[in-house]
Amino acid sequence: MSDLSYLDTLGNKELLAKCLEHGLPGVPVTDSTRSVIIRRLKAKITGVPLNKSKSASKKAIPRRETVHGSQVTTPTSEPVRRTPGKSAGRTSSNNNKISEQSRRTIAYGLDNTSISGRSVQTTTTVSDMSSQSEDDDSYMVDSPVPNYSKDQQPRRYVSLAKSGVLTTSYTREVDQPLYEQEDIPRSYTYERPHVPAATLHALPTYEPRIEPSTYRPTDLGFSRPLLTQTNLNSTSYEESSTYNPKLSPISPRNTFSGSARPFGGPAPAPAPIRQRQSVPVSGSNLARGRLLQPTTAVNTLYPQLNEFYDQPNDAGEPMETESESEVEEVPINSHFQKNRFSPLARKPLVRHHDQVSPMAQFRALAVSLDQKYNLKFYLILVVSVMLATMVYVVLTPNA
């Protein structure tokens, strides 16, 4: 202090010169400012702030503290590591840099949650990711794990696009084969009444297919029946070629098995149905089938009428022919009909024969009418009345 005591003896100009020497502002030295300037010089020279200067320094202290904070962060080159928490305590000049860096670090933390040293490398990656993701900071946060983001995005896009196309295609493909197999039996049950000849033959060949058909006819009924029809037709023609000349009872029996199914119920096991059909076919199926034959194909819904009308006709020729064909057909159809036991299946087979012979149907109708309405009696009565009138006219003289 003794060294600095000479300042008090200096003049105003000398004090001003001292202030300029030590870098203090060139404040004019007056009687009112002299004391202040001298204190300022002493503080500047000693480096220790005076009490008064302390008060000023106290206000500066927070600034110095902030600077001190920067000192703490002397690795200012490394602020990136400490950025998030310490940015607040730093000076405003550093804040900008720190803020930018802190953002990066945040992304780092997200990337390598605990990693501090690697942050620089990760930053490059993150920045790249951000640049790639471009706009959204949220993506920055979300993207911190580049692996996941990359994986998820391509997976989603690819999966969605491919899945959308592929799934549809697969579903269709898968469904189609299943339906084709399944549809064939379905078509048997439903389409045989529509296409008598073809359906009749097709039925016995594909029994297992019948089961699915009963369950899914409504789903893809249109496309499926077509496929089934084609299949049925192919099979039916092959069989029909062999059986048609004989008026094969087997084929009608097969049709009955199909037609009987809709009547009996939608889902009888296909295998048992065939078995049922096969057994009765060889046995007494001919009579029942013939009874049904005289009735029209449309009359399948009216088995009773068919029975009444057909019995006399069935006693006629077709019964014999059918019986023969049945005997012959049994070995042929044995492959398919061995398992058939249902008597109901035989009736529809006869119906198809009826369609083939319209004369027999007409005869059956006439017989049935005779039986029900006694047409012969009325005919005889009419004829007798006419004869009586003729006799009366002839015998009675006219006036």
Place this chain on the structure above:
Amino acid sequence: MSGTSQKHRNFVAEPMGNKSVTELAGIGETLGGRLKDAGFDMAYTVLGQYLVLKKDEELFKDWMKEVCHASSKQASDCYNCLNDWCEEFL
């Protein structure tokens, strides 16, 4: 960073003219008496000292503390008052 006082707003709102030193923010009767004793009875004389110190905050506050034994807050309020007034009217 408390807001400015009504005294500060009133002083900054208009030219100081011949206002007493006590019209400055942060200077009451006590400090005003001390300043008057030191020869700074009018506001513009304090303004002159503020300008002589070249608007240096530390020097002005030190001067205030030396002349009238003002507290840091009182010196700061007076400095801010003169500073804002200078920004408004100089």
